[in-house]
Amino acid sequence: MSKLSKKKVIGITGSMGSGKSEISRYLRKKYPVLDCDQVNADLLKKGNLGYQKLNDLRIVELDSNGQIIKESLASYMFSKAEHRKQVEAILHPLIFEQMHKWIYEQESSIVFVEMPILFEISAQDHFDSIWCVVADLDVALSRLQTYRNFTREQALARLVSQMNPEEKMAKSDIVLQNNGTVEQLHKQIEEALKEEKVHGD
Ligand SMILES: CC(C)(COP(=O)(O)OP(=O)(O)OC[C@H]1O[C@@H](n2cnc3c(N)ncnc32)[C@H](O)[C@@H]1O)[C@@H](O)C(=O)NCCC(=O)NCCS
Numbered sequence: 001m002s003k004l005s006k007k008k009v010i011g012i013t014g015s016m017g018s019g020k021s022e023i024s025r026y027l028r029k030k031y032p033v034l035d036c037d038q039v040n041a042d043l044l045k046k047g048n049l050g051y052q053k054l055n056d057l058r059i060v061e062l063d064s065n066g067q068i069i070k071e072s073l074a075s076y077m078f079s080k081a082e083h084r085k086q087v088e089a090i091l092h093p094l095i096f097e098q099m100h101k102w103i104y105e106q107e108s109s110i111v112f113v114e115m116p117i118l119f120e121i122s123a124q125d126h127f128d129s130i131w132c133v134v135a136d137l138d139v140a141l142s143r144l145q146t147y148r149n150f151t152r153e154q155a156l157a158r159l160v161s162q163m164n165p166e167e168k169m170a171k172s173d174i175v176l177q178n179n180g181t182v183e184q185l186h187k188q189i190e191e192a193l194k195e196e197k198v199h200g201d
């Protein structure tokens, strides 16, 4: 049980393009799932706290509507490790604040939080159990190029700044393999849910 609530809080992590969103989409039929990328996207919207803090530092480019141009923030962040740390130090505390507020508000006894860089930012203590989804690098790159309009170079720049899948697997409670079909992934999710229930509260 989470130290913060009487709910079982399960983190879903994995590298970019590994299949986290597909897992979340499936779980949402029965459980509340929070997407931390979405939380971050909301914080970056014009006028919100993340927007204000980054805009005050003049490190973001704005479009004609005054919204942050994500591509320019991404190239700033992923071009230099210290830039990434600077932006993360601003956004991560805000993301955690939103996450805890959301967990508190849920009525379900099991909730899920999709957090792509959970291990990179040592967020393990926020979760009772951690699921990691992995796909081979070539499989993930090809899915990102086909479905998400990334170039190979853009996808690789983010992937190299993330922890390697072997290390993530070793630190996780449950590993889901996603090199096969979506149906094969769904079967593994059902098995993982059974395991979580056996290990109970
Ligand atoms: C770089 C930004 C502007 C890109 O925005 P965009 O809408 O294109 O992508 P989105 O936010 O959906 O992220 C897509 C993927 O990029 C990767 N990514 C995002 N932030 C990071 C990061 N700090 N380190 C490594 N990879 C990252 C993750 O795999 C993530 O799932 C945005 O991700 C951002 O502001 N990141 C900093 C905040 C953060 O660390 N977010 C992760 C939340 S756990």
Ligand SMILES: Nc1ncnc2c1ncn2[C@@H]1O[C@H](COP(=O)(O)OP(=O)(O)OP(=O)(O)O)[C@@H](O)[C@H]1O
Pocket: 014, 015, 016, 017, 018, 019, 020, 021, 022, 023, 116, 143, 144, 147, 148, 178, 179, 180, 181, 182, 183, 185
């Ligand atoms: N087993 C699969 N077979 C075919 N396509 C898949 C499979 N799993 C996921 N996909 C597709 O691959 C793309 C990447 O998967 P998904 O969005 O779930 O990954 P992700 O880990 O959430 O990525 P990101 O970190 O970029 O958000 C999506 O378009 C998704 O529909």
